[in-house]
Amino acid sequence: MPPPARLLVDGMAAGALSPLDRGLAYGDGLFETIRLVGAAAPLWPRHMQRLRESCVRLRLPMPDEALLAREAAAVSSGLADAVVRITLTRGVGERGYAMPASPQPTRIVAAFPAPAPYSGEGVRLRLCRLRLAEQPLLAGMKHLNRLEQVLARAEWDDPSIADGVLLDAAGRVVCTTMANLFAVIGGRLVTPSLERCGVAGVARAQVLATRDAEVRDLALGELAHASELFLSSSVRGIVPVRSMAETVYVPGPVTRDLQSHWRGLGFPTEHI
Amino acid sequence: MPPPARLLVDGMAAGALSPLDRGLAYGDGLFETIRLVGAAAPLWPRHMQRLRESCVRLRLPMPDEALLAREAAAVSSGLADAVVRITLTRGVGERGYAMPASPQPTRIVAAFPAPAPYSGEGVRLRLCRLRLAEQPLLAGMKHLNRLEQVLARAEWDDPSIADGVLLDAAGRVVCTTMANLFAVIGGRLVTPSLERCGVAGVARAQVLATRDAEVRDLALGELAHASELFLSSSVRGIVPVRSMAETVYVPGPVTRDLQSHWRGLGFPTEHI
Known part of the structure; x- marks a missing residue:
């Protein structure tokens, strides 16, 4: 059985990003870095709240939260201690700063092993x-x-x-x-x-x-x-x-x- | 004969960007937007000068200028009035803000039709x-x-x-x-x-x-x-x-x- 995909782009494993994505062109997007413990993400609701509020401020459509949760679980499956990064961009756009009238946001969900804990007294x-x-x-x-x-x-x-x-x-x-x-x-x-x-x-x-x-x-x-x-x-x-x-x-x-x-x-x- | 590729990623047509590129993760990179007239780019030396100086400031390796010129010519080939965007990022890195010790920058060269001229008196x-x-x-x-x-x-x-x-x-x-x-x-x-x-x-x-x-x-x-x-x-x-x-x-x-x-x-x- 192949190992689970650690990265999904718009839900697709081995997905790549368009070089014309506004996330690259202008940094036009948001991210969340979420610590998982086994399959649990204790601060998940707060991550979703910040993402929701920031989407309003940047006029980005908020992705479906249940979909994000499923994708975060998929990419971190089998990792005991994972960090999941969700990146949301305004997607591919024409050249120029103006926001597309109907943006097709790009959604990237990737898992990484959690960093080793700090050692010592602080x-x-x-x-x-x-x-x-x-x-x-x-x-x-x-x-x-x-x-x-x-x-x-x-x-x-x-x-x-x-x-x-x-x-x-x-x-x-x-x-x-x-x-x-x-x-x-x-x-x-x-x-x-x-x-x-x-x-x-x-x-x-x-x-x-x-x-x-x-x-x-x-x-x-x-x-x-x-x-x-x-x-x-x-x-x-x-x-x-x-x-x-x-x-x-x-x-x-x-x-x-x-x-x-x-x-x-x-x-x-x-x-x- | 297929139309010329309008986009090169590290010199490759139909290239895609890694979703882990620092250009996307942090906006860690630079760009130049260059107006071409036929095959000429009258302000090319000034674009290269700014890119060079900015690379020093951001500690990015400056790409070979002759290579950039060849790629700009390739992607704009056949366009009478093109705008070429050169994007340079710090490439794929581990999670975290620290710059990789040996960055492998990503180079994207893309051509677009020049915008229609403004009309009217200013x-x-x-x-x-x-x-x-x-x-x-x-x-x-x-x-x-x-x-x-x-x-x-x-x-x-x-x-x-x-x-x-x-x-x-x-x-x-x-x-x-x-x-x-x-x-x-x-x-x-x-x-x-x-x-x-x-x-x-x-x-x-x-x-x-x-x-x-x-x-x-x-x-x-x-x-x-x-x-x-x-x-x-x-x-x-x-x-x-x-x-x-x-x-x-x-x-x-x-x-x-x-x-x-x-x-x-x-x-x-x-x-x-």
Whole structure:
């Protein structure tokens, strides 16, 4: 029996993408990166909610959610710990930025093995030089225009540094290249507002829905006074931060409590 | 004899793109849109120069220019007036923003019929509501992250409006959704600085190399006092503007002189 197809394009195995797809031409589309545990995807409804809301903002037709679920199950079949990426584009269009009157979106569903868990007592972060541009019309969405993240991630190649903190042009903390950031400051759980830039992560939404947290502008200097710092990521879960640049942190009760919540959702224990 | 292939992917006709290409996943790449007149591409060296410089900025290997020229000729063969789009991506990579250590770039060369010339005494422009985000690390390049242009172009569907003027967050004039903008103000030719956002067009570079023009910040209010306003575009050439929102313009001597220069380069006469 052949192994299951790990990639479907509009439902077809071994499907390829038209070089005229607007997803390539303009980054005209969205994606979701979904952690599976066996056949379960504990945060699936939140992924679908973000995709639905972003489709409205980008005027893309939302695909059928049951179809996406079937395709995600098909591509990840047999993988114990998979990450499924769903990419949705505005499909093939004529040359030019104008949206086609009747778009035929392209749907790509692909499975990858989940990354190995982080080891040690929390991850090391650096501060990126790149400052995120402020574009309220795109802020929050996981769209396909990700050159800023590519350039920011290229700032370091030390494998002991897990991620980089990104500021906006005004010097406010926004997120990291691949996760959202939470800090405990003065006993309060705080996460940056994402009205101007940054991706509103699904794991962040889960934290905000179940914990009392402040969403507000966060100055870089405040991080030095945080008693706890952690990342939230749909792929990695709740990840304690051991250090950001020169500041050292110790995973505390808020972080540990959320890690426990994550295990309760069905995710495996991260060993940090 | 079959018609010539209008599309080559890494030199192969009927080539398709891997759905795992980073050009799709992150918009991690560049493009050039090149107007041909018969077999000639009068601004070819400027396109290659911009592509070369942008490759350095994005750490992409620059393809062989002679190879690109051969492929552009092949896909446009037999078309009297073609537009060739060259797309260059960082190729297939593992999941994640980190650049592959040894990227295998993807090269797509495609030909399209040139658009019909504009008719009438210059084009009508509108003012877009979307404000361009300021990202100096991406400014000037014709990269694949073009969701801002897609959203701005979706602001209107009146076919009598040819293009929309884009401002940055501070209200400075930057460009239009698909061209650069020049104004004659107090007898001086002026075009906006593109250090913070916008695409530094190849036609703009040709104007700047052959005319005495000021490159500076340009306030929206200044456009009301311009004696001439025109667009520069590698596809469209020098396009007089008849109106921008409520302000009416008449094509003047600077515009006409540059249109004449364009004909001297070998481009056909635009009938406006």
